[in-house]
Structures are given as structure tokens and as C-alpha cells.
Amino acid sequence: MAYTIDLSGRIAFVTGASSGLGAQFARTLARAGAAVVLASRRTDRLKELRAEIEGEGGDAHVVELDVTDQGSIKAAVARAETEVGSIDILVNNSGVSTTQRIQEVSPDDYDFIFDTNVKGAFFVAQEVGKRMLARAKGAAPGSYTGGRIINIASMAGLKVLPQIGVYCMSKAAMIQMTRAMAMEWGKFGINVNAICPGYIDTEINNHHWQTEAGQKLVAMLPRKRVGKPEDLDALIVLLASAQSHFVNGAIIAADDGFAI
Ligand SMILES: NC(=O)c1ccc[n+]([C@@H]2O[C@H](COP(=O)([O-])OP(=O)(O)OC[C@H]3O[C@@H](n4cnc5c(N)ncnc54)[C@H](OP(=O)(O)O)[C@@H]3O)[C@@H](O)[C@H]2O)c1
Numbered sequence: 001m002a003y004t005i006d007l008s009g010r011i012a013f014v015t016g017a018s019s020g021l022g023a024q025f026a027r028t029l030a031r032a033g034a035a036v037v038l039a040s041r042r043t044d045r046l047k048e049l050r051a052e053i054e055g056e057g058g059d060a061h062v063v064e065l066d067v068t069d070q071g072s073i074k075a076a077v078a079r080a081e082t083e084v085g086s087i088d089i090l091v092n093n094s095g096v097s098t099t100q101r102i103q104e105v106s107p108d109d110y111d112f113i114f115d116t117n118v119k120g121a122f123f124v125a126q127e128v129g130k131r132m133l134a135r136a137k138g139a140a141p142g143s144y145t146g147g148r149i150i151n152i153a154s155m156a157g158l159k160v161l162p163q164i165g166v167y168c169m170s171k172a173a174m175i176q177m178t179r180a181m182a183m184e185w186g187k188f189g190i191n192v193n194a195i196c197p198g199y200i201d202t203e204i205n206n207h208h209w210q211t212e213a214g215q216k217l218v219a220m221l222p223r224k225r226v227g228k229p230e231d232l233d234a235l236i237v238l239l240a241s242a243q244s245h246f247v248n249g250a251i252i253a254a255d256d257g258f259a260i
Pocket residue numbers: 015016017018019020021022039040041042043065066067068093094095096116152153154155196197198199200201202203204205
């Protein structure tokens with residue numbers, strides 16, 4: 001008999017679902033049975049993904065979200081809960097990067113990264129977490145089935161890399177944010193964990209792999225390969241599931257061994 005994880009009846013809110021890892025997280029959670037809310041700024045792309053998921057028999061919904069806008073965060077989470085239901089799983093995935101040497105970073109470059117990767121991720125998690133907490137506190141003792149928050153940090157939060165210093169700083173902040181939320185919210189049945197992916201081929205970096213610098217980088221990787229978004233499928237399902245109830249505050253590297 002096979003071991004299975006079933007997310008039927010659960011509602012997952014995935015930020016940055018319009019491309020790359022976020023789109024794949026949404027497909028995978030939908031295949032595992034969850035209803036997925038696809039959230040980001042490019043709603044045309046979210047609607048294409050919704051059609052794809054519905055075509056496979058899944059349940060998907062679209063909400064517009066700009067994580068740098070506090071009003072947009074509150075409106076998107078409220079709309080998701082009104083139209084679909086209480087959010088059980090948050091995949092806090094929206095993120096941006098730039099490539100520059102430290103001496104070339106302007107205040108605008110710095111704000112661009114921190115406003116999305118740190119402030120944006122924090123207030124999305126806070127908005128969803130407040131609603132999970134209210135449900136946990138209002139539920140009859142022992143009856144709250146638990147919340148799951150999965151922050152998508154990076155191995156760049158564990159190991160510094162050249163020319164993406166501010167990005168590395170932002171992902172290190174996300175790792176401590178994960179631990180802080182896990183510490184305060186764990187006792188209410190809300191588990192907060194982080195995935196630290198290594199290099200995965202998506203729109204954030206695919207311009208890079210065919211360049212000389214990109215090829216050099218691949219040659220430095222432990223197994224000389226870049227990952228695919230599907231390489232995180234099993235991990236996202238596990239962290240989203242009830243079966244991971246004993247995993248809280250974990251910072252999980254999924255980087256083919258690069259950060260060792
Ligand atoms: N690919 C990798 O090698 C890698 C490695 C480690 C960690 N990561 C992390 O994984 C996450 C996903 O990255 P990816 O590789 O899938 O990159 P991507 O294809 O560029 O996707 C980034 C996503 O973030 C969303 N986003 C950006 N700014 C936003 C904003 N202000 N409001 C709402 N959504 C916003 C984008 O959606 P819209 O433009 O539609 O808003 C897009 O869907 C990021 O946090 C990234 O740092 C990636």
C-alpha cells in the first residue's frame with residue numbers, strides 16, 4: 001500500500017503564483033487536493049494557470065496582490081477568505097532579486113528588495129496568521145486542525161553569494177522571521193517553516209544560465225546542475241500537510257547540497 005498525503009478540504013494561498021516556483025507550488029498543492037488561491041500582480045498569468053489547474057480537475061481562484069501595498073495585502077486575503085474560505089496553508093513565495101556589487105546598490109535598489117522580500121512577506125504572513133490565530137483561539141479545545149505557513153527563503157539566506165548581497169540579507173531576514181513566527185504561533189497549532197531553494201531555473205534567473213558567468217556558476221555547483229521547480233513538489237506537500245505537525249521553525253535547504 002502506498003503512503004499518500006491528501007490535502008482535500010484545505011485552502012492554500014500562494015503568493016507569486018504567476019511564474020516559476022509559485023506556479024509549480026500551486027499546481028502541486030491542487031494535485032494533492034487543496035483548493036488554491038493564486039495571488040500576485042499579473043492576473044492575466046494567474047488566470048491562465050487557473051484554467052490549467054481546472055483543466056486537470058483542480059480547484060483554483062485568482063486574487064490580485066501587490067505585497068508592497070498594505071491595502072492590497074488586506075484586500076487580497078479578505079477576498080480569498082470570503083470567496084473561497086479560511087486559509088489553512090500560506091505559501092509566502094513572492095520575491096525579487098537584482099544583480100549588483102555592494103558599492104553599486106542605490107537606496108531604491110535596496111528598498112525594491114526589502115519591500116518585497118522582507119516587509120511584503122512579513123505582512124502577508126501577519127495578515128493570514130492573525131486570521132489563523134483568531135480561529136485557533138475561538139475553536140473548541142483540541143478542535144483546530146492547524147495552520148501551515150511556508151516561507152520561501154533561499155540558500156542565499158544561509159550562504160552569501162557575490163553580487164546579490166542585498167538579496168542574501170533579505171533572505172536571512174526571512175529565515176529569522178520564520179523562527180520568530182514559529183516560536184510565537186506554534187502553540188496555537190500554526191506551524192511556520194522555511195524552504196531554502198538552491199538554484200532553480202525560473203524567470204528570476206533564466207537569462208543567466210547561457211551566459212559565460214552562468215556556465216561558470218553551474219560548474220561550481222556540487223552536482224553541476226540547476227534544479228527544476230518540480231524538484232520541490234514533495235517538500236511543499238509535506239510542509240502543507242497535517243502529517244508535518246511535528247515540524248515547526250525548520251529551515252530546510254533544498255539546494256542539492258550547495259549550502260553545505
Ligand atoms: N529560482 C531560484 O533559483 C530561487 C532560489 C531560491 C529562492 N527563490 C525564491 O523563490 C521565490 C520565487 O522565485 P522564482 O524563482 O519563482 O521567481 P519568478 O519566476 O521571478 O517569480 C517571482 C514571483 O514573485 C511575484 N512578485 C514579485 N513582486 C511582487 C509583488 N510586489 N507583489 C506580489 N507578487 C510579487 C511575481 O508575480 P507578479 O509579477 O505577477 O506580481 C512572481 O510570480 C522568490 O521568493 C525567490 O527569491 C528562487
